[in-house]
Amino acid sequence: MRRFFSALRGLIPIPGLRRRGPLVAVLRLTGTIGMSTTLGRSSLSLALLARDLETAFNLWGVRAVALVVNSPGGSPVQSNLIFGRIRALAEEHEIPVITFTEDVAASGGYWIACAGDEIYADPNSIVGSVGVISAGFGFPDMLKKIGVERRLYTSGEHKGMLDSFSPEKAAEVKRLQDIQKNIHDSFKTLVRDRRKGKLKGGDGKLFSGEFWTGAQALDLGLVDGLGDVRTVMRARFGDKVELRPIGRRRRFSLSLRGAANGSGTFDELAEWPERLLAAAEARTMWSRFGL
16 A cells, blocks of 8 residues: 555646656765764764655655765764664655765765665775774873873773773773674674675675775675766666755854854863864774775
């Protein structure tokens, strides 16, 4: 019954609205995942995307939803939440989802890309990096050199685990690696399920964290073809296909401008160092892929 009404709504004319051809909603997913930064690039989270996703799948007469992904990754939780919401809406409305990768769809970016029933890449896109990474710094020797004593008080044996100013402990590293393995296994299961019967190559290669160009990813079965959203959608739905952009409203950050000119509130100014660190971390993630 839902399929009947889905087809019917594309045939019934709406007063005052004339469409040239089939309608495809286009949603751009650009930025690091789960990182709130106002410097240079945007970020992705389910909270920020939920309304746009609902809009895309509820457009009258929409024939498909195209996801244009450009992300180096980030939070595995937000990656999975976004993936899950896209799949839930696709199944609820019985609308196909086609993913297109731009500069990079790596790590969490590829996680989200797998929400598509098909994935297309530019020959030069960076695709893959199916793995989990955690990075930090250790400063215990520096503290000794400058004469600073570290004082850390916790309630809970492992509450201060992997503290940057304390000596590294093998048991704590092992605990982190166990968590990473659990997340990695979840990632691998998702890719195997979504790319079932398409993957070419052993797990040791596909799930090593390595990344490839779009052309190489095609040979490995990580994508279904090469092409951009306009070319592929015109080939599928005809030259009169209407590509309807669905995008987040972007605003200049008040806290960013306030901090820059000294007019921001106390809370806004206090957030400035944290935002700088988030922006630096995001910049590092993009630079891993030469971007």
